[in-house]
Amino acid sequence: MPEMESILYYNRYTGNIESEAVYGEGFLRFTYGNPLGKLTLSAIVRRTWFSRFYGWRMRRPGSARRIRPFVDRYGLDPEEFADPIAGFENFDAFFVRKLRPATRPFSGDPSALVFPADGRHLAVADLSEHDGLWAKGQEFDLSRLLGSKQLAERYQGGAALISRLCPTDYHRYHFPCEGDAGNSELLNGFLYSVNPIALRQRVAYLWENKRSLTVLRSRQFGSVALLEIGATCVGSIVQTYLPGPVEKGIEKGYFRFGGSMTMMLFERDRVIFSPDLLEHGAQGREVYARVGDCCGNACKKA
Numbered sequence: 001m002p003e004m005e006s007i008l009y010y011n012r013y014t015g016n017i018e019s020e021a022v023y024g025e026g027f028l029r030f031t032y033g034n035p036l037g038k039l040t041l042s043a044i045v046r047r048t049w050f051s052r053f054y055g056w057r058m059r060r061p062g063s064a065r066r067i068r069p070f071v072d073r074y075g076l077d078p079e080e081f082a083d084p085i086a087g088f089e090n091f092d093a094f095f096v097r098k099l100r101p102a103t104r105p106f107s108g109d110p111s112a113l114v115f116p117a118d119g120r121h122l123a124v125a126d127l128s129e130h131d132g133l134w135a136k137g138q139e140f141d142l143s144r145l146l147g148s149k150q151l152a153e154r155y156q157g158g159a160a161l162i163s164r165l166c167p168t169d170y171h172r173y174h175f176p177c178e179g180d181a182g183n184s185e186l187l188n189g190f191l192y193s194v195n196p197i198a199l200r201q202r203v204a205y206l207w208e209n210k211r212s213l214t215v216l217r218s219r220q221f222g223s224v225a226l227l228e229i230g231a232t233c234v235g236s237i238v239q240t241y242l243p244g245p246v247e248k249g250i251e252k253g254y255f256r257f258g259g260s261m262t263m264m265l266f267e268r269d270r271v272i273f274s275p276d277l278l279e280h281g282a283q284g285r286e287v288y289a290r291v292g293d294c295c296g297n298a299c300k301k302a
Helices: 025-033 035-045 048-058 061-074 091-095 142-146 149-155 275-281
Strands: 008-011 016-019 112-114 119-124 159-165 172-174 179-181 185-187 211-218 222-229 237-239 244-246 251-255 260-266 271-273 286-289 294-298
Touching: 008 275, 048 091, 061 091, 119 275, 142 149, 142 222, 142 260, 149 222, 159 271, 211 237, 222 251, 271 275, 275 286
Parallel strands: 008 286
Antiparallel strands: 008 016, 112 294, 119 159, 119 286, 159 260, 172 251, 179 211, 179 244, 185 211, 211 222, 222 260, 237 251, 271 294
């Protein structure tokens, strides 16, 4: 079997194209690239009970001993954490940690759109012209993703920003702009991985997975569909916001243990993404950036 490609991304802060250190890479490559692994995927890994069991393990008191080795191995900065490492009672508490506000400032410009989460971000300038996000020839089914043909029509020809959170990332997500937030709708499903190792095999995992949908109505950006997509070993998607008026940067919710993803969908001619996102997105390459940093601007009205 041929070796799967490495996951390369552009790091906005170093200016370099870097190779991702994938948490659990061996397991991912076996599960999604090996025929025997795919049988395991269908029978066990994608099932909700598997992720719940793993999440339960990460909430056991003994799991706290995993925190310091994890921090050291992946080069996390404890100075960013709102609480000291010794204060986390288990690994899941560490995983959903809060950060000191000064470490993630949000742009105050009303016309600036900000990243909703830390992670690797893939920009799509025009959904109607995109023939494959992670692999050519794989159709992106907006209707199934949103669970509504009517809603899909609203965003057809619009733009999208897909933000992939690795297990090493800060796992709270925030509102990318001001607006009036509707209720969150749960679209149930399985829990496949959303790592590119998996998505290169089958992009449909995005709309086959459990996900949460919120429509945000913004003066600057129009109607914005906000999606949170669960994945293998994500115990749950927890919404912490209250429906109604929201300010840019306030917390919307968090993911429990595991990798996960957020998506933002925009109507046509409502947003212009930052140059590095457009450049690398056109090549199907993600850009690493942190929550609160600018990712685009509202289109100027004619």
